[in-house]
Amino acid sequence: MFLVWLRVAVILYGLASVATLVAVFGNRPQWQRLSISLAVAAWLFHGVSCTEMLADAHRWMPAGMHEVQSMLALLIATAFLLIAWRYKTLSFGIFALPLALLLTVVPSLGLDKYAFKSPLIRSGWLFVHITGLLAAYAALIFSLTASLLYLIQERRLKNKRAPGFLNWLPPLETMDQIAQTTLVLGFCGLTIGLFAGSLIAQEIYGATYFADPKIWLSFLMWGLYVVLLFVRRSRGLRGLRAVYVSSLVFLAMLSVWAANVFSSVHRFGGP
Amino acid sequence: MRILLTGLNHKTAPVELRERLAIAPQDLAAETQALLSHPGVREGLILSTCNRVEVLVCHDGDDPEVTKYLNEHFSVDAKTLEPHLYEYRDSEAVRHLFRVASSLDSMVVGEPQILGQVKESYSAARSVGAVGPALERLLQSAFTAAKKVRSETQIGASSVSIASVAVDLARKIFGSLEGKRVLLVGAGKMSELAARHLMHQGAGSLLIANRTQEHAVRLAQKFNGHVVRFDDLHARADEADILITSTGSPEFLVRTPHAQQYLHRRRNRPMFLIDIAVPRDIDPEINRLEGIFLYDIDDLQSVAATNLADRSSEAKLAEAILEQEVARYQQRVDALNVVPALVDLQAAAEEMRQAELRRNHGRLKSLSPSQLEMIESITRSLMNKFLHQPLQTLKAAAREGDATAVETIRSAFQRHGAREDAPGVAAEKSNSGESESLISKH
Numbered sequence: 146m147f148l149v150w151l152r153v154a155v156i157l158y159g160l161a162s163v164a165t166l167v168a169v170f171g172n173r174p175q176w177q178r179l180s181i182s183l184a185v186a187a188w189l190f191h192g193v194s195c196t197e198m199l200a201d202a203h204r205w206m207p208a209g210m211h212e213v214q215s216m217l218a219l220l221i222a223t224a225f226l227l228i229a230w231r232y233k234t235l236s237f238g239i240f241a242l243p244l245a246l247l248l249t250v251v252p253s254l255g256l257d258k259y260a261f262k263s264p265l266i267r268s269g270w271l272f273v274h275i276t277g278l279l280a281a282y283a284a285l286i287f288s289l290t291a292s293l294l295y296l297i298q299e300r301r302l303k304n305k306r307a308p309g310f311l312n313w314l315p316p317l318e319t320m321d322q323i324a325q326t327t328l329v330l331g332f333c334g335l336t337i338g339l340f341a342g343s344l345i346a347q348e349i350y351g352a353t354y355f356a357d358p359k360i361w362l363s364f365l366m367w368g369l370y371v372v373l374l375f376v377r378r379s380r381g382l383r384g385l386r387a388v389y390v391s392s393l394v395f396l397a398m399l400s401v402w403a404a405n406v407f408s409s410v411h412r413f414g415g416p
Numbered sequence: 417m418r419i420l421l422t423g424l425n426h427k428t429a430p431v432e433l434r435e436r437l438a439i440a441p442q443d444l445a446a447e448t449q450a451l452l453s454h455p456g457v458r459e460g461l462i463l464s465t466c467n468r469v470e471v472l473v474c475h476d477g478d479d480p481e482v483t484k485y486l487n488e489h490f491s492v493d494a495k496t497l498e499p500h501l502y503e504y505r506d507s508e509a510v511r512h513l514f515r516v517a518s519s520l521d522s523m524v525v526g527e528p529q530i531l532g533q534v535k536e537s538y539s540a541a542r543s544v545g546a547v548g549p550a551l552e553r554l555l556q557s558a559f560t561a562a563k564k565v566r567s568e569t570q571i572g573a574s575s576v577s578i579a580s581v582a583v584d585l586a587r588k589i590f591g592s593l594e595g596k597r598v599l600l601v602g603a604g605k606m607s608e609l610a611a612r613h614l615m616h617q618g619a620g621s622l623l624i625a626n627r628t629q630e631h632a633v634r635l636a637q638k639f640n641g642h643v644v645r646f647d648d649l650h651a652r653a654d655e656a657d658i659l660i661t662s663t664g665s666p667e668f669l670v671r672t673p674h675a676q677q678y679l680h681r682r683r684n685r686p687m688f689l690i691d692i693a694v695p696r697d698i699d700p701e702i703n704r705l706e707g708i709f710l711y712d713i714d715d716l717q718s719v720a721a722t723n724l725a726d727r728s729s730e731a732k733l734a735e736a737i738l739e740q741e742v743a744r745y746q747q748r749v750d751a752l753n754v755v756p757a758l759v760d761l762q763a764a765a766e767e768m769r770q771a772e773l774r775r776n777h778g779r780l781k782s783l784s785p786s787q788l789e790m791i792e793s794i795t796r797s798l799m800n801k802f803l804h805q806p807l808q809t810l811k812a813a814a815r816e817g818d819a820t821a822v823e824t825i826r827s828a829f830q831r832h833g834a835r836e837d838a839p840g841v842a843a844e845k846s847n848s849g850e851s852e853s854l855i856s857k858h
Contacts, residue, residue: 174567302588303703305715312573316591317686381684384706 147201150194151215151253157187158222158246165238169313177235184229184242188222191249195219206272211252213279218248220283228287228323234315237323240290270341277338278363284331285398289391291324296388321383324391328377332370339367359401366397417458417550421509422482422501423470426523429500437490439464444540450489452546456480459548461541461555463516465533467523472513474550510554510745514738517562519571526571526727531562553748553817561741568737571730574723578606578716579613581723582690586614586658589688589709595620599656600641601649602663603631606692610660615639623656625649627663650674654681660690661697668699675702682707690716754814757826758807764829765799 161183168176195215199207207216225241228234298314314320342363346354354360373390376382382390424434439447444462451460451471459474471482483501487494504512515521517534538555541547547555566572575581583593590596596619600611603626611622622641625648626632632643644652649669653659654677661669670689678687689710691698696712703710711719773780773795780788806825813821 298588299706302585302709305711305719314588316587317589319591381682383684383686386706 147194147197148253148255150190150197151249154187154191154194155246155249155253157183157190158242158249161187161238162242162246165235165242169235169239180235180238181226181229184222184226184238187242187245188219188226191215191219191222191245206275211256213275214248215252216276217279217282218245220279221245221248221286224283224287224327228327232315232319232323234319236294236313236315237287237290239313241287244286270345274338274341274345277334277336277341279338280334281331281338282398282402284327284334285391285395287327288324288331289388289395291320291327292388292391295320295324296384299384324387325377328370328374328391332374335367335370339363362397362401366394366401369394369397417474417476419472419474419506419509419550419554420479420482421470421472421504421512422486423463423468424497424500424502425468425470425521428502433492433496433500434467434469436492437464437469437486438466439469441536441540444537445544447489448537448541448546449544451485452544454480454482454485457482459541459551460546461537461551463534463537465530468516468521470516472509472551472554474548474554507742507746510557511738511742513554513558514561514741514745515735517558518565518734518738519562520565520731520734520738524576524724525731526576528566528572531559531566534558534562549815549817553752554745557741557745557748561738561745564741565734565737569730569733571727571734573730574726576720576724576727578692578713578720579610581716581719582610582711583613583617585709585711585719586619586688587617589686590657593618593620596657597621597623597655598658598660599623599625599644599653600635601625601659601661601669601697602693603628603635604662604693607660607662608635610690610692611639614658619658623652625652650677654678654687656687657685658688658690660692662691662693663697665693665697666695668697670698670702672699672702672705675705675708679705679707692716748819751819752814752817752822754810754822754826757810757822761807761810761829762803765803769795769799 161180164176164180164183167173168180195207198212198215207213221241222245225237225245228237294314295317297311298317298320301311301314302317315323342360346360369390373394376390377387424437426434439462444464448460448462451457451462451473454460456475456478457473457480458476461472463470463472471486473480473482483494483498486492486497486501512521517531519526519528519530522530534555538547541551575584586593586596593614596614598611598614598619598621600607600622603624615622622636622639623644624632624635624639624641625644625646626635627646629643629645635641636643653670653674659670663669675687675689679685684707686707686709689698689702689708691710691712694713698710698712700710700712702708773791780791783791806829810822810825813825
């Protein structure tokens with residue numbers, strides 16, 4: 146049944162994406178209300194689908210690429226709705242909702258053939274590990290998007306053009322706040338996720354597990370994250386330089402994600 | 417009920433004439449009362465703004481002499497006034513009112529104040545009983561049309577004055593202006609206007625630096641701000657989020673090293689610099705610094721001009737919406753025109769009465785002419801009594817503008833195959849002719 150809810154959510158994400166594009170670029174208040182309503186409906190169906198999926202499997206963590214993708218999409222949609230509520234801006238929806246749609250399309254087509262079979266699957270620590278890291282990914286995507294939009298808005302204001310096509314961009318200060326807040330939240334998620342993962346690995350596999358390139362990349366990403374946070378906070382880093390640093394961390398994050406495919410140690414099929 | 421709109425505006429009359437006719441808000445109700453007592457005026461409203469004076473009246477029969485009313489009340493002779501006046505009647509008056517309320521007829525197309533001014537005129541007219549059902553219907557439709565134009569087009573979305581462009585840009589940088597600090601360098605009129613606008617939009621506090629300390633103190637008292645010594649300008653400029661300069665200095669007051677210092681002390685928090693001085697007070701090179709947004713008077717004017725051009729293109733879309741709204745209003749008014757329905761209803765009843773009399777003609781043969789006349793009188797009286805309540809309800813519904821009730825009553829009493837095109841014919845035919853012939857046969 147969870148697949149049915151997920152398919153409904155996919156359709157609603159699609160409709161919400163279209164409504165958001167019209168609302169943001171056309172600046173139409175009715176479409177803004179429609180867009181939020183559709184996004185909330187999609188999020189609810191998606192939430193029901195994820196809960197039912199995990200309840201059916203008698204576990205609390207996603208196993209397999211489809212489930213992870215679906216959870217990441219749910220976290221991205223959650224972050225978008227929180228930002229829309231807190232900062233009164235729909236602009237992030239033009240990236241977040243299509244991304245949530247893309248991430249849920251494949252999982253909605255059918256059951257995952259490739260699943261994580263480890264007995265650890267029901268471990269609470271593993272749930273903390275995966276959820277923390279997925280939240281960090283979602284937060285970093287928003288932080289990078291906010292930094293990029295900041296840069297575009299900054300260039301537009303410096304070039305002294307009338308609003309025109311880019312009128313939908315949120316104010317600089319709002320984007321800076323979103324970039325900073327999501328960065329801090331992402332750092333918390335990453336730290337908790339890595340800490341939980343390290344505890345599990347140390348307990349079950351010992352030191353050999355730390356030969357995995359993904360683990361090294363993960364710690365590198367954490368280190369970069371610390372540097373980024375420190376520099377942003379102490380120097381008030383904004384604009385182009387903030388985008389560079391955020392992009393660097395984002396690249397590290399993508400490498401960690403790609404390591405799932407290339408690493409022979411750290412696979413969803415288990416070590 | 418007919419509608420007549422007479423007036424003049426910024427396109428037809430010079431300001432000298434407009435100001436002679438202008439009515440202060442506190443006098444609007446009394447003037448509307450005077451208009452209402454003018455012969456022929458059933459309902460009326462006066463719209464008086466700095467750009468227009470318009471008199472809208474609903475009347476029966478001949479046009480009330482509104483021009484005469486204007487001549488008498490404002491002591492302007494007809495020869496001076498009439499060349500500048502325009503007159504619109506019925507559907508043209510409706511269209512004009514809708515355009516005015518939607519700000520399509522304004523000097524600055526899309527400005528938001530006019531709708532409020534129309535509403536004030538409406539309130540004043542209502543307070544003296546000058547708004548009846550016809551004007552109520554018309555004005556409510558005008559408000560709906562104006563709201564629709566605002567929500568479905570971008571006509572009022574962008575700013576077209578220098579001060580409001582500056583506020584919009586500040587919002588694009590800081591989001592809300594709540595708590596933002598403004599530093600005014602130079603106490604000129606232009607900078608005062610920009611500061612007033614920013615403070616009005618929620619800016620937190622105002623600092624003023626001026627070479628002549630007394631001017632700074634005067635301005636600080638006016639805005640409840642604080643004076644900064646002119647010599648301390650660079651030491652304290654970083655406290656401000658928005659810096660407005662308008663001094664008469666022949667050289668740049670703020671250069672790149674100054675701005676770098678500000679940014680350093682602000683930990684790179686953005687600063688919005690508005691230079692409205694000519695010659696300029698701020699070196700344009702500092703706009704290259706990350707975190708500094710510098711706009712001079714030409715930049716602000718250029719943004720305002722682009723926005724104005726955008727409004728013109730949105731105005732075309734707004735005109736199309738107004739055409740639909742005028743048509744909708746007209747349909748509603750037509751639906752409330754119950755005279756044909758009243759005539760048709762009476763004709764239908766009369767036809768039935770006549771048919772019954774004809775059907776019983778054989779049985780009534782034995783009656784004397786006086787008895788027949790009595791039957792004629794009784795049946796007619798009965799018919800009128802039956803019709804009285806529906807006709808009164810129909811008239812009341814039309815008076816109250818209840819189009820649904822009118823339509824319901826109309827359809828409930830509609831005859832199959834009724835001649836909708838010529839309802840009066842049936843009445844004419846049946847009112848006397850056939851019944852008279854029935855009596856005369858005897």
